[in-house]
Amino acid sequence: MLRILQQISKIGSITEPLKSSEAFEVMGAELKDAIRKHFQGSLAIRLVDAGSCNGCELEIHAANNAYYDIERFGVHFTASPRFADMLLVTGPVSINMKTALEMTYDAMPSPKLVLAMGDCAANCGVFGKDNYAIAGSVADIIPVDAVVHGCPPTPTDLIQAILALLNAT
Amino acid sequence: MTALSNTWFAERLGDHGIHSQYLEDHHPAHMPCLEIRRLDWADAAEEAKRLEMRFVAVWAALAGRHDDAKTLYSYMAFAHPEHRHVLLRTPLQEDNPEVLTISEHYIAAYRMERHMQDMFGISIKDMPDTRPWIKHEHWKADAHPLLDDFDGHSPMQPDAGRAQVDYDYVSCESESVYEIPVGPVHAGIIEPGHFRFLAVGEKILNMEERLGYVHKGIEKSMQGRTASDGLMLAGHISGDTSVGHSWAFAQACEYAADVMTSKRCDYIRGILCERERIANHIGDIGAICNDAAFAFMHVQCSRLREDMARLHHDVFGHRLLMNTLTLGGVAHDVSEEACQKLIQQTRDIAVEVEHLRAIYADTASIQQRVIGAGIVGVDDAKDIGLLGYVGRASGHEADERIEEAYAPYDELDIAIPKGEQGGVSTRVWVRFEEIASSSRMIIQMLENLPKGSIQTDWVAPEAGVSGFAAIESWRGEIAAWVRFGTDGLIDRYFVRDPSVINWLGLELAVRTVPVPDFPLVNKSFNCSYSGHDV
Known part of the structure; x- marks a missing residue:
């Protein structure tokens, strides 16, 4: 236990209030305000991987690490679509995931926001629309409010996109 | 050779x-x-x-x-x-x-x-199991995508009459057995797949996997691509194994075309692959501990993983090392300055991981969860042919870096850990050992980086020529077979991610395990869905 405490105090807080990422902090503060205003301080996101290569998922995990710590702005990922405010979708929608994506969308309470994450979610990316196994981009299957490009988008891109979407609504 | x-x-x-x-x-x-x-x-x-x-x-x-x-x-x-x-x-x-x-x-x-x-x-x-696998229930009966007459270029229309048909899962008539269906959309930030549990009391009697949800028609989509277009796609077969899959694809093509890569290129590929191995092992160790509520390790490990991602971005232009290989070469040379940075960080991370490992080993609450959980015996591992760290934790040590000894591994000192207990703790132990071993190799490669070009001219082979490669990615052996058609275009690409085999091990490992231990065992395998479903 002592060693755990030593390690924690040795590393200290690495969560970015660094000069290099001042813009990130400003953005974070804005995001926090937007979430306070629209979602009483807590934005619940349900992620659906509709066919991604797992690259986007790695960056979503990274957005939760101690550097970005997206939770401090009030964003958290929920296990159930029933309490989700936002649906985050990655990947081109595969024909085998189409129904599950539609069901998850339907299971969410309205009003709901949908953010399509990554080039695949936006336009099927490297897998292409001319592919028998791809039902389409996310917007071809369910209504999409915003898209964040990148392969995969970085954690900063993701946080920025969530903020932009909240500001636009 | x-x-x-x-x-x-x-x-x-x-x-x-x-x-x-x-x-x-x-x-x-x-x-x-x-x-x-x-x-x-x-x-x-x-x-x-x-x-x-x-x-x-x-x-x-x-x-x-x-x-x-x-x-x-x-x-x-x-x-x-x-x-x-x-x-x-x-x-x-x-x-x-x-x-x-x-x-x-x-x-x-x-x-x-x-x-x-x-x-x-x-x-x-005489197949023991004739149920369709990737072909889900809603597909038309005559849909066979890899046949020539199948239209691979427009989204396949489902068979409306089969929308409600369910997969024929293994079931049990006994009143004391209950079923837990999980997925395809899982509770966390994970890829999709379905698990059907048959449980008695708290224990799993049988767990059946149903995969194929992220099938993206990669084999069909490869056909008619140029090799460099194909390489791009191969790098997205499984996003966490971008280097491994790119390397397997590139090497199969290079063997087919008889293109020899330069020594410097081989070394940089080795550095990329070993860095990918370390980053994934660190991330997974944290996630395994997190599944047993030891959040401290998770926070520390994801910090180290992020440090690696940032340096990858600076040196190789991508946080997850995507698009870092080319046919006959690598996309980025490593400058002297970058070399020093990589050596320094690899050393620092190896030291930090050893420190965390000591804490992990001394924390009774996590040890109690991982020791003896999710065991695959040595005989079973050999029967199935389990790969990578999953195999090595159960006494089955297939490692292409030694068996095939492709460059640069023919010149490196590789230490392969071999465990025999076959549980979560052994798989974690193997991963810790591999982090240490890969760190040594990375430093060895960086300190002895050969001079010269990083790129050899790529000329596609004539139609009909095929090549095969086996690359030890972080999950284990990736087997890749490519055949070229006319104009240097790919005619057929077959790839077997190690997960295709290791998923079978998971089904065995969770028998008689309490249901709440499933996430822990699953994470210790961390099989790829995307790599499996292609």
């Missing part, structure tokens, strides 16, 4: 009256492809089993440029620790493509055979 053909297996087959013929248009010579008669198919697999060869894969392909028109061929590959890889193939009948199952000898073959059945409509005789 010798240019002489590897005749060992052909001679063994000959001893048993199985005639085989070398294919001249297959490379490299030390991993030859032999054509055998169809009636010898299952006997050849039996002979391989008797010789204690490891099963690698079974797949199918339409005839190539050099083959008889319209015929389908069935392929299989085996590996022997001393005698390397060997491929066998046999032509199937034109009007009624049919072949005997080999799953009687190698159990890991049965899902791949179901895949052949789905993709080509080949009927596999």
Whole structure:
């Protein structure tokens, strides 16, 4: 236990209030305000991987690490679509995931926001629309409010996109 | 590497009256492809089993440029620790493509055979399990995407009449057994797949996997691409194994085209692959601990992983090392300054991980959860042919860096950990050991980085030529077979991610395990869904 405490105090807080990422902090503060205003301080996101290569998922995990710590702005990922405010979708929608994506969308309470994450979610990316196994981009299957490009988008891109979407609504 | 053909297996087959013929248009010579008669198919697999060869894969392909028109061929590959890889193939009948199952000898073959059945409509005789696999219930009965007459370029329309049909899961009539369906959309930030649990009280009686949800038609989509376009796609077969899959694809193409990469290129590929291994192991160790509510490790490990991602971005232009390989080379050279940064960070991370490992080992609450959880015995691991750290935790140590010893690993000191307990704690132990071993290799490579060019000219081979490669990615061996068509375009690409085999191990590992331990065991395997479903 002592060693755990030593390690924690040795590393200290690495969560970015660094000069290099001042813009990130400003953005974070804005995001926090937007979430306070629209979602009483807590934005619940349900992620659906509709066919991604797992690259986007790695960056979503990274957005939760101690550097970005997206939770401090009030964003958290929920296990159930029933309490989700936002649906985050990655990947081109595969024909085998189409129904599950539609069901998850339907299971969410309205009003709901949908953010399509990554080039695949936006336009099927490297897998292409001319592919028998791809039902389409996310917007071809369910209504999409915003898209964040990148392969995969970085954690900063993701946080920025969530903020932009909240500001636009 | 010798240019002489590897005749060992052909001679063994000959001893048993199985005639085989070398294919001249297959490379490299030390991993030859032999054509055998169809009636010898299952006997050849039996002979391989008797010789204690490891099963690698079974797949199918339409005839190539050099083959008889319209015929389908069935392929299989085996590996022997001393005698390397060997491929066998046999032509199937034109009007009624049919072949005997080999799953009687190698159990890991049965899902791949179901895949052949789905993709080509080949009927596999005497199969223990004939249910479709990647072909989900809503597909039309006559949809076989890898056949020539199938339209691969527009989204497949479902069979409306089959929308409500359910997969025929293993079930149990007993009143004391209950079912827990999980997925395809899982509770966390994870890829999709379905698990069907049969449980008694708190314990799992049986867990059945249903995968294929993220099937993206990669095999079909590869057809007609240029090699460099194909490489881009290969890098997205599994996003966490971008280097591994790119390397497997590139090496298969390079073998086919007889393109030799430079030493500097080999070393940089090695650095990339080992860095990918470390980053994933660190992330997974944290996630395993997190699944047992030891959040401290998770926070610390994801910090280290982020440090690596940032340096990857600075040096190689991508946080997850995507698009870092080219055909015949690598996309980024490593400057002297970058070299020093990489050495420094690799050292620092190795030290930090050892420190965290001591804390992990001393924390009773996590040890109590991981020791003895999710065991796969040594015999089972060998039977299935488990790969990578999963195999190495159960006494099955197949490692292509040693078996195939492709460059740069022929010049490095590789220490392969070998555990025999086969549980979560052993898999974690193997991963810690691999982090240490890979760190040493990375530093060795960086300190001895050969001078010279990072790029060799790429010239695609003539139509009909094929190549095979086996690369030890962080999850284990990736087997890749490529055949070229006209104009240097890819005619067929088959790839077997290690997860295809390791998913079978998970089903075994969770038997009699309490249901709440499933996430922990699952994470210790961390099989890829995307890599499996292709």
